Amino acid sequence: MKEFSFFSPGTLDEALSLLSQHKDSVSVIAGGTDIVLELNERAHTAQAVVDISKIKDLRYVKVVDGVVRIGALSTFTDLENDPYIRDHVKSLYSACYYVGSPQIRNLGTIGGNVANASVAGDTPTALISLDATVVLRSAAGKREMKITDFYSGAGKTQLEKDELLTEIYFDAPTENMATAYTKLGKRKALVIVVIGLAVLLERDCNNICSKAQVVIGAVARYPKRLPSIEHYLVGKPITKETFEGCRDMFSQIVYDMIPTRASVGYKKESVKGVANKTFNSILKDFSLSGGEE
């Protein structure tokens, strides 16, 4: 590991002032599960490393006025164990549940997962399906943007060197909504996502889909909303048959996203199974037949 100075601020203000001082060459670590490896392998160098994990104020899950607010330093374990997330935001719960290993879930934070913009992040896929907003702060002030706008493509984000991602929030799913996330991996644990699919559906009193937010992760460079699927679903009854009707669309979408990638043959087929699992979970949440046993 190359040399650097290390800072461990206890408050957000302190952290922001450190970032503005060192913004020319600074790395922020929360859990450190990604950055410490890069530092150790000398793939990443910085003159200053700011460890924000001691900022206790950034570790919370709260629901205020119908909005779910998650502090960026909440670990995957925090979220998995949070009763509200578990019972009401199943997509995010599942995304956290299937991250890496217990050790990584205990260290890794949702803020880090979002800010690192890794192709293989699980939670960004779920958060995009929840139409989440990220809060970025710097010594100069605060700005907010939709998480979709936060990603500017290919592993890049809108985060400036002197900014911290401090909070992620989204509208609390209502009684008429169900969410789900499915991760396809190559084994059962410690695995990088091959396909991640997150869905939020809303139904009206006639069981007609009134809103659909569908996001696929790990296929393109960053998670993508699938407007054609969403468009297909809205206005249709929420049934197994409806879902079966869009399986081939998923396949085509995946093919169109990565037509020349070696993995396309597998991904375009398996995405149908992933979609099936995801929609089954939705049906189950809505207590409709055809869902998981």
Add this chain to the structure above:
Amino acid sequence: MKKRGRGVASMWYGIGNTGLPNPAAAFIEVLSDTSVNLMVGCADIGQGSTTAMAQIAAEELGLDYEDIHVTSADTMVTPEGGATSASRQTLISGNATKLAARQAKGTLAEVASGFLNVPEEDLIFRNREIYSCKDNSVRMTYKELMAEMKKHGRLAVGAGAYNPKTTYLDPQTMAGIPYEVYSYATTIAEVEVDTETGEVEVLKVVSAHDVGRSINDVMVEGQIEGGVVMGEGFAVFEKVEYSNGVIKNPIFSKYLIPTAMDAPDIYSVVVECEGECGAYGAKGVGEPALIPSIPAIAAAVEDAIGVHFTSLPITPTDVLRELDKQKER
């Protein structure tokens, strides 16, 4: 849809190097307080040979397992052990250990025979005692025996070496005796294949192994269980990816071995089959433990979806590709 299948496979495995001499040796000394130093060349890499050697020495000497201290694989202390490979150490170093113990026991028997006035061949060494097989009230403790040894200025030392009875193989036809003895095994695997994602889940594995004699059941089972899970990796997960001579996945995040969540429920069955050659008939299990689980899992996948895979590993990609071909037919 999830489809289940079951498959069977067997194997044989010659113990020791193929058609080559591959000896190993051991030194032993029974000390005056009846504790024992065993010096054996064999390297214990976690399979448990040190423990097995101690058990063999204790049995042969009639002492307890706790009495034996083993120094292993230190070239200035221990004699040649050969490699810990070819599942050979229980058979070969085991026999060497037994022979070393037997030599020390020869001296012990001489002295005990004089003391008890019982012919050497009638003496039984067991549970830290020496007694006559004809009349077990004629007995002495090991402590008494060692005191007697001291009195006579005798030392209970032994050296043993063993080379399995093989011949060189004919260079043209490979005729000859490649191994002294073979271990056998049969494995039955049950899998579940997700026909939508191609994932193969290994649910249960039964693995029955003829080990000749089990020196230590828990350790034999440990070998079998580890072998089954390594076989699972071989069959459905693992592959070194390389191109232009460069290994692309030399790390655990890219070369996937099974985790605790992937390992199937394993039922190991230890089969003992009388034999002459091993120490107390023990053959070997280290490599046999792995081998049949690989074809058994492949056969189970075939049973589930009707595809005779001829290339490993069987990945989800392969499963979906073959299922697709099936549909086209």
Add this chain to the structure above:
Amino acid sequence: MSDRDFTVIGQSVIRKEALSKVLGEAKFAADYKFDGMLYGGVFRSTVPHAAIKRFDASKALALPGVACVLTAKDIPGKNKTGIIIKDEPCLVDDKVRRVGDAIALVAADTPERVHEALDLMEIEYDLLEPIFTIERALEEDSPKIHGTTNIHAKKHLECGDVDAAFAKCDVIVENTYSTQMLSHMFIEPDAGVATYKDKIITVYASTQNPHYDRSDVAGVLGLPSNRVRIVQVTTGGGFGGKLDISVQCHIALLAYHIGKPVKMVRSRTESTIVSAKRHPMTMRAKTGATKDGKIQAVEVFMTGDTGAYASYGPAVITRAVVHCMGPYEVPNVRVDAVFVYTNNPMSGAMRGFGVPQAAYCHEGQMNAIAKELKMDPIELRLLNAHRIGTTIATGQVLTDSVGFKETLLAAAAKAKEVM
């Protein structure tokens, strides 16, 4: 004394070193520490086949804390290692044969400094055509990796009259099986510490093969074997991957040169790239049986890629050939096998020495025959199983401890109970 009358054999006693392991006190190679100890590292090739045009370590040597840099010319003994065929240099002399070949050694005061020194070493290669396929390796005009042929080993086994036997078979199945290159992935990466004191080189190593290590270390240092002491310390798994020389010769050479203890702990990546892998193999098999289910003939042609160095290749090919008809009475057998050198990663010993590959082939064939004959696969195996008195393909008559049938019956019974 009856067999069951043992007092210690058959008892599941707690293993000798279990206590030290559950306490975390067991000392693995990386846990050893000596006064004045330095750390060693290896500068490795990043190309698969090349002559070295220029190597310059002057910048590394100028780094404070660097004790020495050694190359092939600093080897006092023989620059050859290898368990069966001595074809691998301790440090590259004539040419690089694979990615990861050791070119130079460095010893320095901290592991971090070792990395810095390695970063400062400069090399230029004259690239040679690399060989990555068996087909290319066997072509006449291909460059030769060692000597005058790329054929590393060739074996032929024959018994009975195979062609006549196939002619009488009611069912014949033919398949070509292939198996992948695999890595042992023992959890403890290769590591060791060497000391040189009182004219004795002592190597504390994670190894499966201390006595062989002794001969290679003595050979490289030009010392008599009794001045080399290899102590196998607690070893974190091997599975065949710690049979070849890993750090032993390198640390011994460094310690010998500078007279101080030297420790070398490979990173996971280095450990995996450098240690031997499982031979990828292709097996074309033809198996014939009469309609009663008796196997009459087996013919196998197999090829294997042994990579840049022989390692345990000779043992793997021999064992695969002897075992490839499976544990069955097969009166007519013909097996041909060719293993070749390439510039791919080195293949060597891995749990089973070619038999896992061979078993995938013979069991695939047995199950295919069972399917063709609509026979229960266990019945088919019982019918053909080795027994006392069986003559195997090498002519050996089995006289001692053949428990194959018992495993078939025991496995079937257990499966019935639990599946």
Add this chain to the structure above:
Amino acid sequence: MEKIRVSFNLNNEDVTIETFPNKRVVDMLREDFGCTSVKEGCGEGECGACTVIRNGEPVTSCTMLAGQVAGDRIVTLEGLSKNGELDILQKTFMEAGAVQCGFCTPGMILSAKALLMKNPHPTREEIRRALSGNLCRCTGYTKIIKAVEMAIEE
């Protein structure tokens, strides 16, 4: 490089160390505190051999910088047995035959310990999940899971 001062609790003892900021926790524990039960198998948080319990939760010490544990409570395998009395898991790992080469053992026991501290009666699936960040190449996990189940019964 300027050293940093890190205070934390290691195996029930408050400690303070001046160390370089680019040192990982695994290296600090092994080199500066002699806790060589903490093993490094991969350096990328995948194998779990370097697992320690931090504030009651298992974490991989190879993915952490020394400064990150300031103020934390860290337990390594050295801290598990008290006054020579083995922890129940240390006993059951021996009795069940859950130890083979032993390199994964420290991390494995600590992951199991952290599980039982939170959940004294886990199901087999919960045990498997709790151990899923600790790779073992020898045992096939069977006897390790059994050892944890034996510890639950006690």
